[in-house]
Amino acid sequence: MAFTAPKETYSGKVYNVTIGTGERAASFGGENVLPFLPFEGTIPNKPLIAYEIQDVPPTDWPENVQKPFSSVSGDPVTWAKFCQDTLKAKAIALRLIGTHPDRENRSPEDAAKTVKDVLSAINVPLIILGSNNAEKDAPVLIAAAEAAKDKNCILGKAQEANYKTIAAAAMANNHKLIAMSELDINLSKQLNILITQMGFDKERLITDPMCSALGYGLEYTYSVMERIRLAALTQNDLTMQPPMLADVGMYVWKIKETQAPESDVPSWGNAEERGIAWEATTAAALLMAGAELLIMRHPKAVEAVGKLIEEL
Amino acid sequence: MALSGVEIFKLLPKTNCKKCGHPTCLAFAMKLAQRQASLDQCPDVSEEAKKILGEASAPPIRSITFGSGDRAVKIGEETVLFRHDKKFVNPCALAVEIKDTLSEGEITKKIEEVLASEIDRVGQKLRVDAIALTNASGDKGKFESAAKLIASKAPNVPVILSTTDPASAEAAVKLFAGKKPIIYGANSGNAEAMANIAKTEKAILGVVANGLDELSTLTEKIKALGVEDMVIDSGAKKAEEMLENNTMIRRAALKKNYKPFGYPVINFAQRDDSLHEALIASVGITKYASIIVVSGIEKWKNLALFTLRQNIYTDPQVPMQVEQKIYKIGEATPDSPLTITTNFSLTYFIVSGEIENSKVPCRLAVMDCEGLSVLTAWAAGKFTASKIATFIKESGIENEVKHRELIIPGYVAILSGSIEDKLEGWKVTVGPREANGLPAFLKARTA
Ligand code: SF4
Numbered sequence: 001m002a003f004t005a006p007k008e009t010y011s012g013k014v015y016n017v018t019i020g021t022g023e024r025a026a027s028f029g030g031e032n033v034l035p036f037l038p039f040e041g042t043i044p045n046k047p048l049i050a051y052e053i054q055d056v057p058p059t060d061w062p063e064n065v066q067k068p069f070s071s072v073s074g075d076p077v078t079w080a081k082f083c084q085d086t087l088k089a090k091a092i093a094l095r096l097i098g099t100h101p102d103r104e105n106r107s108p109e110d111a112a113k114t115v116k117d118v119l120s121a122i123n124v125p126l127i128i129l130g131s132n133n134a135e136k137d138a139p140v141l142i143a144a145a146e147a148a149k150d151k152n153c154i155l156g157k158a159q160e161a162n163y164k165t166i167a168a169a170a171m172a173n174n175h176k177l178i179a180m181s182e183l184d185i186n187l188s189k190q191l192n193i194l195i196t197q198m199g200f201d202k203e204r205l206i207t208d209p210m211c212s213a214l215g216y217g218l219e220y221t222y223s224v225m226e227r228i229r230l231a232a233l234t235q236n237d238l239t240m241q242p243p244m245l246a247d248v249g250m251y252v253w254k255i256k257e258t259q260a261p262e263s264d265v266p267s268w269g270n271a272e273e274r275g276i277a278w279e280a281t282t283a284a285a286l287l288m289a290g291a292e293l294l295i296m297r298h299p300k301a302v303e304a305v306g307k308l309i310e311e312l
Numbered sequence: 313m314a315l316s317g318v319e320i321f322k323l324l325p326k327t328n329c330k331k332c333g334h335p336t337c338l339a340f341a342m343k344l345a346q347r348q349a350s351l352d353q354c355p356d357v358s359e360e361a362k363k364i365l366g367e368a369s370a371p372p373i374r375s376i377t378f379g380s381g382d383r384a385v386k387i388g389e390e391t392v393l394f395r396h397d398k399k400f401v402n403p404c405a406l407a408v409e410i411k412d413t414l415s416e417g418e419i420t421k422k423i424e425e426v427l428a429s430e431i432d433r434v435g436q437k438l439r440v441d442a443i444a445l446t447n448a449s450g451d452k453g454k455f456e457s458a459a460k461l462i463a464s465k466a467p468n469v470p471v472i473l474s475t476t477d478p479a480s481a482e483a484a485v486k487l488f489a490g491k492k493p494i495i496y497g498a499n500s501g502n503a504e505a506m507a508n509i510a511k512t513e514k515a516i517l518g519v520v521a522n523g524l525d526e527l528s529t530l531t532e533k534i535k536a537l538g539v540e541d542m543v544i545d546s547g548a549k550k551a552e553e554m555l556e557n558n559t560m561i562r563r564a565a566l567k568k569n570y571k572p573f574g575y576p577v578i579n580f581a582q583r584d585d586s587l588h589e590a591l592i593a594s595v596g597i598t599k600y601a602s603i604i605v606v607s608g609i610e611k612w613k614n615l616a617l618f619t620l621r622q623n624i625y626t627d628p629q630v631p632m633q634v635e636q637k638i639y640k641i642g643e644a645t646p647d648s649p650l651t652i653t654t655n656f657s658l659t660y661f662i663v664s665g666e667i668e669n670s671k672v673p674c675r676l677a678v679m680d681c682e683g684l685s686v687l688t689a690w691a692a693g694k695f696t697a698s699k700i701a702t703f704i705k706e707s708g709i710e711n712e713v714k715h716r717e718l719i720i721p722g723y724v725a726i727l728s729g730s731i732e733d734k735l736e737g738w739k740v741t742v743g744p745r746e747a748n749g750l751p752a753f754l755k756a757r758t759a
Contacts, residue, residue: 102752269611
């Protein structure tokens with residue numbers, strides 16, 4: 001029995017999304033095949049990794065991932081420049097975590113100023129993230145969107161509870177938008193539909209089906225992503241064709257495996273390498289499930305995932 | 313392709329003698345078609361029918377038991393391409409490479425690492441499953457003495473004997489008689505000799521080719537020589553090629569019932585950079601490898617790979633659940649706060665993680681709600697005031713804590729009054745709706 005390769009052709013295609021402006025603008029998505037199977041279709045872009053920074057010093061990050069940024073993370077502008085110039089970041093994700101009411105409770109005006117300052121210091125694309133407090137994110141992201149007008153950023157995250165205001169702000173200021181729902185393909189689809197019904201162009205959306213860390217529900221994110229991608233390709237479901245985000249760093253660097261010192265759990269080995277491996281492995285698995293945009297923290301994890309992408 | 317009940321019936325003796333335990337040959341045929349019976353239950357079936365039926369009813373990817381005894385691992389038998397369709401069946405085995413160029417001391421150290429690699433994670437024992445001895449020296453004597461060392465120090469660990477030299481393979485495999493080792497290295501140059509050794513020594517044969525075409529020719533040839541148990545390697549080393557070939561093999565086996573690829577896949581992921589190696593292995597774990605060979609087994613790497621394998625091979629239909637009990641987080645004292653949530657594992661992971669982040673020692677009561685999250689369990693009537701009250705009373709927690717205050721998730725704030733009614737002497741406090749509000753909430757209480 002001679003072997004004939006069982007190739008697939010798909011009717012659907014993931015939207016190609018470009019963010020940023022000028023020479024350093026970056027694109028992701030655009031493929032019409034399952035992840036990294038170029039022999040049966042086209043993959044115009046490699047996945048994009050954005051370095052995560054935040055508006056306030058990362059005192060809440062575990063020691064091992066604070067360290068690489070210890071001399072720059074006191075100020076978001078210095079931090080952003082360090083990522084762009086020293087770490088060669090292709091994109092930066094600014095999380096306005098300091099606006100959370102339980103944290104520094106920074107005002108929307110303060111947040112807008114941070115966004116402006118960071119934008120004027122970098123030329124790579126910027127992703128602007130709220131603090132994931134549905135109520136506070138609405139005014140914060142409106143102010144941030146205005147401050148970044150026409151810079152073609154990604155604004156996020158719009159959730160069921162606040163998508164209207166955030167989507168409107170993204171639309172008015174020419175940004176892309178992350179739509180996040182919690183680990184359910186139907187919720188993802190529904191939110192994308194609701195947002196496009198407002199007149200938001202579906203080709204400017206990024207789907208975030210919610211990330212989970214390795215060992216902490218990764219398989220849920222993995223399978224929701226695979227199902228979304230299959231729906232986009234095999235059923236040509238237009239509502240499922242925006243590229244997908246894996247917001248890896250935030251979910252990985254809060255679990256025990258990335259924090260516990262080796263002295264506490266000798267069988268787990270070196271804590272620093274373990275944390276890096278945890279972030280990189282989580283990212284690698286989600287790449288295989290279909291993520292096109294990753295937000296990550298540790299430079300060594302970013303480097304390792306970059307190296308994997310080069311080999312794929 | 314699988315045969316229908318009627319097609320199978322045509323091949324049976326049609327005597328309705330009932331020896332198979334079924335009233336008629338047709339009834340038996342129907343059971344066979346549904347894979348609820350096995351052909352050997354009929355003593356009178358012809359050899360020819362056996363052959364046809366045996367081939368048609370074999371699973372599309374052969375099931376192979378690698379190794380023997382307690383540490384044997386079952387591989388193959390996969391039925392789907394995507395884990396959301398159905399549970400991936402047999403978790404891929406992780407093997408660590410030992411080169412026969414290492415000194416006796418170095419080999420012993422690696423063996424000991426393998427033996428000590430077992431970790432307990434959410435109730436499952438995870439470990440490096442196998443040793444892959446490679447004939448890097450090209451020398452028969454070195455290979456044999458390294459094999460001897462492994463056979464004596466790790467007699468129960470499944471072994472892959474990697475060499476392309478039939479004489480070396482034969483010498484080494486005899487040391488693992490009855491232990492179902494894998495001889496890896498049958499290629500187009502040595503196929504006959506290797507097949508004979510595997511057949512005589514009852515070993516599994518690892519078949520390696522240069523690409524998929526050659527691989528399909530090779531497995532057919534080796535099968536014709538009488539070897540049934542094979543693991544296959546397309547020769548891919550680069551991640552892209554590995555992914556492409558693994559995908560083609562799995563698709564061909566499952567969707568086309570293509571027999572030459574109906575075997576478990578073995579991938580070699582060795583890299584100089586240990587983290588890079590871990591990520592190449594991750595590609596294999598997610599996409600269709602049944603055995604992955606790595607060179608280093610640092611503890612942090614093992615933990616990450618074991619965990620990924622566990623995640624990917626979890627049954628997608630059964631919501632993951634954690635055991636109902638009261639978990640202590642941090643150095644909880646009798647005065648530490650008591651919180652409650654449901655036993656959906658994701659809920660538990662997130663809530664316990666946030667409590668850990670708060671650095672406030674706590675007790676977390678996890679109540680069995682059949683693996684549903686808080687809101688769903690409440691809506692389904694499984695996380696109700698009376699059930700919570702009963703659980704708290706029966707848990708014996710009243711002897712463990714000095715206070716009588718229970719913190720409930722903000723989403724079920726509505727339950728607070730009725731829990732207080734049913735749980736005499738207790739005060740119910742409403743916590744945050746989302747777990748990420750817990751650190752601030754808990755810290756504010758202790759401030
Ligand atoms: S034992 Fe064989 S011949 Fe007898 S009834 Fe069963 S299938 Fe028919």
